[in-house]
Each structure stands twice: as C-alpha cells, then as structure tokens.
Amino acid sequence: MPWIEKIANKLPGWKAGLMNRAGRVTMVRFVLSAIPIYLLIAINVPKWFIKAIDKIRKGFLWKGKEQANGGCCLVAWEKVMRPLDRGGLGITNLEVMAWALQARWQWHKKTRVDRPWTDLELPSHPNSLALFAIAVSTELGNGNNTLFWTDKWLHGCSVENLAPAVFASVPPRIRKRQTVAEALDNNKWVSVIHRGLSWIGIREFLQLWDCVQGFELNELED
Numbered sequence: 001m002p003w004i005e006k007i008a009n010k011l012p013g014w015k016a017g018l019m020n021r022a023g024r025v026t027m028v029r030f031v032l033s034a035i036p037i038y039l040l041i042a043i044n045v046p047k048w049f050i051k052a053i054d055k056i057r058k059g060f061l062w063k064g065k066e067q068a069n070g071g072c073c074l075v076a077w078e079k080v081m082r083p084l085d086r087g088g089l090g091i092t093n094l095e096v097m098a099w100a101l102q103a104r105w106q107w108h109k110k111t112r113v114d115r116p117w118t119d120l121e122l123p124s125h126p127n128s129l130a131l132f133a134i135a136v137s138t139e140l141g142n143g144n145n146t147l148f149w150t151d152k153w154l155h156g157c158s159v160e161n162l163a164p165a166v167f168a169s170v171p172p173r174i175r176k177r178q179t180v181a182e183a184l185d186n187n188k189w190v191s192v193i194h195r196g197l198s199w200i201g202i203r204e205f206l207q208l209w210d211c212v213q214g215f216e217l218n219e220l221e222d
C-alpha cells in the first residue's frame with residue numbers, strides 16, 4: 001500500500017545503525033508517527049493498516065530496521081505507547097489518535113454549519129463519536145443547531161441517555177436529523193415515536209415530557 005511504503009521509505013537506511021536508541025525514539029515519535037495523520041483524519045483505516053505501520057515503527061525503534069522479531073522487542077508495545085509521565089516512551093497510539101482526530105469532524109459539523117459537507121456521512125469511528133459526545137455539551141439558544149435526540153442539551157444530558165427506551169422507538173434517520181427547534185415545535189418529537197412503548201418506556205416518556213416543557217428557545221445561536 002502506498003502509505004505504508006511511504007512510511008518505510010522514510011527510514012534512514014544505513015544511517016540508522018549510527019543512531020542511538022534515543023535518536024530512533026525521536027524519529028519514530030516525530031517523523032514516522034506523523035506521516036499517516038491526514039489519512040487518519042480522512043477515513044476509517046482498517047486495523048491491519050495500523051498493525052502494518054506499528055510493525056515498521058517497532059522494527060526501527062528496536063533494531064533500526066523495517067522489521068524486528070519478538071525477541072528484539074525489549075518492552076511490550078502497549079507500554080511503549082504510554083505517555084512519558086506514565087512510564088512509556090511517548091510514541092503515539094495511532095488507533096487512539098485517529099479517534100481523537102476524527103472528533104474534529106463532529107466539532108466542525110456543529111460550529112461550521114455553512115459548509116456543504118455538513119449533511120454528508122462523515123468518517124467517524126464509533127469511539128470517536130462517543131468521545132465527542134462525552135466531551136461536548138450544548139448551551140441551547142434557538143435550537144437550530146442542536147439535535148434533539150443525541151446532543152447533550154437537556155440538563156447536561158442527552159435524550160438518548162435519559163430515555164433510552166423512548167430513543168430506541170424513534171427511527172434512526174430522525175434521530176440523526178431532528179433538531180431541538182423542530183422537535184419542540186408543537187411537541188413534534190412525540191409524533192416520531194413509531195413503536196409501542198413498554199411500561200419502562202412510558203415512564204421515561206412522562207419524565208421526558210416534564211423535562212422538555214420547561215425549555216424556552218431564544219434568538220441566540222446554540
């Protein structure tokens with residue numbers, strides 16, 4: 001694959017034998033780990049891609065070569081990827097970094113609604129979506145840029161978390177698109193509940209009804 005070959009071609013070849021391990025750590029941290037950043041932002045790469053890059057990074061770190069067998073690896077790779085203050089070498093965990101990088105798409109989708117790609121399916125791993133959901137809450141204004149079912153606008157929580165049985169009864173297409181402004185207009189959120197509710201769902205529905213009745217929208221942006 002061209003990207004993997006590109007990373008392998010960055011290895012300094014015969015010069016690696018003249019580098020001490022500290023120099024190779026620096027090379028791995030700031031050169032080899034940086035090359036796939038744009039690709040990790042743009043698409044959900046498969047696990048084999050991450051493993052192939054890690055194989056190159058491990059080989060160069062321990063032996064100064066493109067590959068190194070298990071006996072050459074002095075420390076488990078998971079420990080190597082820990083931060084410096086956690087006893088690791090500060091080498092980036094590419095899989096986790098990809099989740100963090102892709103969270104920016106969700107942020108731009110919220111803050112740059114004028115962009116033409118905001119209605120497209122953006123490349124975000126489920127863990128990236130979960131990270132964004134945990135990290136971000138919405139201060140409600142006009143409700144036009146806040147999703148009723150999935151955003152955290154209701155006392156710092158989302159409807160998905162407060163009323164999971166009710167949430168499960170709403171079609172996925174509506175969950176992803178219905179804004180707070182649309183849902184609160186004549187309580188239209190009630191009409192999109194398509195499946196029958198269990199007694200737990202009915203209880204959640206009544207609690208949700210009481211919660212949303214106290215919200216008033218204004219002319220400010222969310």
